[in-house]
Amino acid sequence: MPQIAPPAVILMDPQLAENIGAAARVMANFGLDDLRIVRPRDGWPQERAWAAASGADWPLDNARICGTVDEAVADLQYILAATARPRETQLPVYTPRQAMPELRKASGEGLKTAIMFGPERAGLETSDIALTHGILTVPVDERFRSLNLAQSVAVCAYEWRAQLLDAPREAFHHNIDPPVDGQAMLGLYEQLEAELDDAGFFHPPEKKPSMQRNLRIALGRARFTDQELRTFRGVVTALSKGRGRVLAKRAAALAAEAAKAGE
Amino acid sequence: MPQIAPPAVILMDPQLAENIGAAARVMANFGLDDLRIVRPRDGWPQERAWAAASGADWPLDNARICGTVDEAVADLQYILAATARPRETQLPVYTPRQAMPELRKASGEGLKTAIMFGPERAGLETSDIALTHGILTVPVDERFRSLNLAQSVAVCAYEWRAQLLDAPREAFHHNIDPPVDGQAMLGLYEQLEAELDDAGFFHPPEKKPSMQRNLRIALGRARFTDQELRTFRGVVTALSKGRGRVLAKRAAALAAEAAKAGE
Numbered sequence: 001m002p003q004i005a006p007p008a009v010i011l012m013d014p015q016l017a018e019n020i021g022a023a024a025r026v027m028a029n030f031g032l033d034d035l036r037i038v039r040p041r042d043g044w045p046q047e048r049a050w051a052a053a054s055g056a057d058w059p060l061d062n063a064r065i066c067g068t069v070d071e072a073v074a075d076l077q078y079i080l081a082a083t084a085r086p087r088e089t090q091l092p093v094y095t096p097r098q099a100m101p102e103l104r105k106a107s108g109e110g111l112k113t114a115i116m117f118g119p120e121r122a123g124l125e126t127s128d129i130a131l132t133h134g135i136l137t138v139p140v141d142e143r144f145r146s147l148n149l150a151q152s153v154a155v156c157a158y159e160w161r162a163q164l165l166d167a168p169r170e171a172f173h174h175n176i177d178p179p180v181d182g183q184a185m186l187g188l189y190e191q192l193e194a195e196l197d198d199a200g201f202f203h204p205p206e207k208k209p210s211m212q213r214n215l216r217i218a219l220g221r222a223r224f225t226d227q228e229l230r231t232f233r234g235v236v237t238a239l240s241k242g243r244g245r246v247l248a249k250r251a252a253a254l255a256a257e258a259a260k261a262g263e
Numbered sequence: 264m265p266q267i268a269p270p271a272v273i274l275m276d277p278q279l280a281e282n283i284g285a286a287a288r289v290m291a292n293f294g295l296d297d298l299r300i301v302r303p304r305d306g307w308p309q310e311r312a313w314a315a316a317s318g319a320d321w322p323l324d325n326a327r328i329c330g331t332v333d334e335a336v337a338d339l340q341y342i343l344a345a346t347a348r349p350r351e352t353q354l355p356v357y358t359p360r361q362a363m364p365e366l367r368k369a370s371g372e373g374l375k376t377a378i379m380f381g382p383e384r385a386g387l388e389t390s391d392i393a394l395t396h397g398i399l400t401v402p403v404d405e406r407f408r409s410l411n412l413a414q415s416v417a418v419c420a421y422e423w424r425a426q427l428l429d430a431p432r433e434a435f436h437h438n439i440d441p442p443v444d445g446q447a448m449l450g451l452y453e454q455l456e457a458e459l460d461d462a463g464f465f466h467p468p469e470k471k472p473s474m475q476r477n478l479r480i481a482l483g484r485a486r487f488t489d490q491e492l493r494t495f496r497g498v499v500t501a502l503s504k505g506r507g508r509v510l511a512k513r514a515a516a517l518a519a520e521a522a523k524a525g526e
């Protein structure tokens with residue numbers, strides 16, 4: 001099976017260099033690099049494109065500048081047309097999520113693939129769409145359909161990468177150390193409850209069992225790690241007894257005051 | 264079942280008005296409208312934001328401008344932090360695709376939700392992340408990780424809408440009372456931290472910020488209900504008052520000793 005290659009990006013008649021640069025940047029973010037620009041309105045190269053790319057120079061440096069759409073698609077075998085308004089064509093219509101497996105499958109079969117984007121205001125010409133093999137429509141809200149060109153590239157590029165990575169059930173909580181065991185939590189509960197007993201917290205006494213239960217449920221939900229458990233044991237100690245030095249200092253001050261008063 | 268509401272978007276210290284406007288535009292594209300801007304670098308309102316929004320004025324017109332992160336999260340109950348570098352925090356890490364069902368589920372349970380984005384260059388401060396309940400990381404290519412702020416909002420907003428359209432009708436469970444909002448949690452944190460300060464817990468002093476953050480993350484994970492929050496405020500009060508008594512007892516003993524020595 002051939003290596004899976006990301007789709008090329010074809011920008012038809014783009015108007016703003018900033019959008020071309022922003023598109024290049026987001027292509028780089030998601031591992032795409034083959035950029036083809038058909039009739040950029042303000043000529044090429046344009047410095048503002050490189051500025052907007054913020055360092056993602058390679059799609060711009062290697063961009064293929066084409067005078068016609070025919071040139072841009074010449075070596076391609078499977079192309080999707082990104083358009084907000086699916087036209088009356090006999091082409092399948094995909095959301096980005098549905099489209100990416102199609103592109104991946106085509107690439108896996110050794111085909112060269114691309115996504116074609118229209119100019120900022122007008123969108124793709126029907127004659128350009130006629131050179132593609134499917135319609136890709138980003139599911140925008142009816143109330144505000146006007147998607148920026150680079151944002152449209154962003155969504156498609158993101159989806160390409162997301163579906164490539166989609167190893168489902170990928171470690172959700174890999175950042176989190178494992179929670180401590182029940183014995184350790186019980187140690188914290190017992191320490192806390194003894195201090196609270198001491199402080200007269202469990203009042204009236206007949207409510208103590210349910211108060212204890214509620215405290216344990218709430219704290220248990222946090223699923224403390226070992227480090228956190230030790231921190232919270234320290235918190236309980238500090239709150240109830242203070243830290244030795246501070247406490248000793250303050251007690252000494254109080255004692256001095258008392259001694260003075262007693263003079 | 265409550266209506267599913269899209270997450271709010273919190274922009275922390277955004278630098279460029281163009282990015283704020285582009286974020287508003289793409290929010291509108293995908294049906295989001297609650298925008299909160301914390302300390303926009305160049306003040307507010309800024310014309311360039313409206314220009315960049317290309318007609319998606321309503322998120323900007325109704326944007327809440329906040330002086331602090333506390334203000335921005337005050338009414339929220341479930342927040343994800345968008346960051347390219349998952350830190351060493353004890354928070355779950357989600358891709359946008361994994362995150363959206365969590366946001367939808369929270370909203371279905373009646374919680375107010377948000378996604379928090381950091382400033383253009385620096386990303387989110389760890390102290391801001393400590394107020395959230397999970398990390399959202401866009402799966403960018405290692406070779407070019409720098410994702411534009413509005414593109415990052417685009418990917419998240421797109422995923423929100425894409426999963427909403429994909430989502431089967433689900434039943435939500437109501438066994439657990441809803442968690443309190445950010446303001447209530449901040450109240451607990453501040454009370455606890457003041458008492459711990461008093462008790463000399465934050466030692467050495469330069470470690471205080473990270474100790475605070477870790478405490479907040481661990482307690483935040485418990486997602487206290489209103490009743491539980493009141494219980495824990497009571498716990499902190501009871502334990503600290505107890506400390507007063509211990510202190511008084513010890514001071515009395517020292518005073519008695521001093522008096523004896525002075526006899």
